[in-house]
Amino acid sequence: xxxxxxxxxxxxxxxxxxxxxxxxxxxxxxxxxxxxxxxxxxxxxxxxxxxxxxxxxxxxxxxxxxxxxxxxxxxxxxxxxxxxxxxxxxxxxxxxxxxxxxxxxxxxxxxxxx
Amino acid sequence: xxxxxxxxxxxxxxxxxxxxxxxxxxxxxxxxxxxxxxxxxxxxxxxxxxxxxxxxxxxxxxxxxxxxxxxxxxxxxxxxxxxxxxxxxxxxxxxxxxxxxxxxxxxxxxxxxxx
Numbered sequence: 001x002x003x004x005x006x007x008x009x010x011x012x013x014x015x016x017x018x019x020x021x022x023x024x025x026x027x028x029x030x031x032x033x034x035x036x037x038x039x040x041x042x043x044x045x046x047x048x049x050x051x052x053x054x055x056x057x058x059x060x061x062x063x064x065x066x067x068x069x070x071x072x073x074x075x076x077x078x079x080x081x082x083x084x085x086x087x088x089x090x091x092x093x094x095x096x097x098x099x100x101x102x103x104x105x106x107x108x109x110x111x112x113x114x
Numbered sequence: 115x116x117x118x119x120x121x122x123x124x125x126x127x128x129x130x131x132x133x134x135x136x137x138x139x140x141x142x143x144x145x146x147x148x149x150x151x152x153x154x155x156x157x158x159x160x161x162x163x164x165x166x167x168x169x170x171x172x173x174x175x176x177x178x179x180x181x182x183x184x185x186x187x188x189x190x191x192x193x194x195x196x197x198x199x200x201x202x203x204x205x206x207x208x209x210x211x212x213x214x215x216x217x218x219x220x221x222x223x224x225x226x227x228x229x
Contacts, residue, residue, distance in 0.1 A: 094159060099170045101207075102147075104158075
C-alpha cells in the first residue's frame, strides 16, 4: 500500500536558517501529495499540496516539488522564523484513493531558536 | 464559517468506561474521517463516513470501536470498555469531496486519557 517516510526529528535551527525536511513516498500511480503542519495543542492544517509530477506547492514561504523520479516531496523554506516551530507531516492518499483517508508520515518536530 | 468542531477537547475515562467523541464537520461538508494519533506518531486512519453511511472502516479496531454519522447531528466515535492503550488524540477531518485530491480540514482533536 501507499506509504510515506520522512526524516526523524527534532530538527533544531536558528532563526533565518534554511530548512529542508525530507519526505519520500511509495505509491501506486501518481497521487496528490500534501504537507500538513500541527502547532502545539492544535489540529492539522494543510500547508501546501501538489497534484501531479513536477508541480510545486507553496505557501507562507514554504515550497515542495513533486518529483516522481526520486519519489520525493521535500519541504523547504529559505529563512525560518520562531513562529514556524511546529510538527510537519508529509501525506498522500491511502491505497484506496481517498476512501481510506490520508497516509501520514510520523512527523518532524521543528524547533526554531531565536 | 466555523471550522471543524470537536468536543470535548479533553476527556478522562477510567478503564472499562465508554468514551464518546463528537465531530461537527464544516458547513457543506458531507465527508468525515476519523484519525488516531499516538504519542510521537503520525495520524492513523480509522474510518471514513458520509451521511448515514460507513464507507471505509478498515483502520478501526474490530472490537469496542464504532462510528456513526447520522442524518442530523455530529459524527460520533464511540469507544466501549476503554483500556489504557486507547489513550491518544483523536482527530476528525471533513471535506466536501473524498480526501484523494481535496483539502481536508481538521478539528482540534479530542485528547482521551484512560486512567
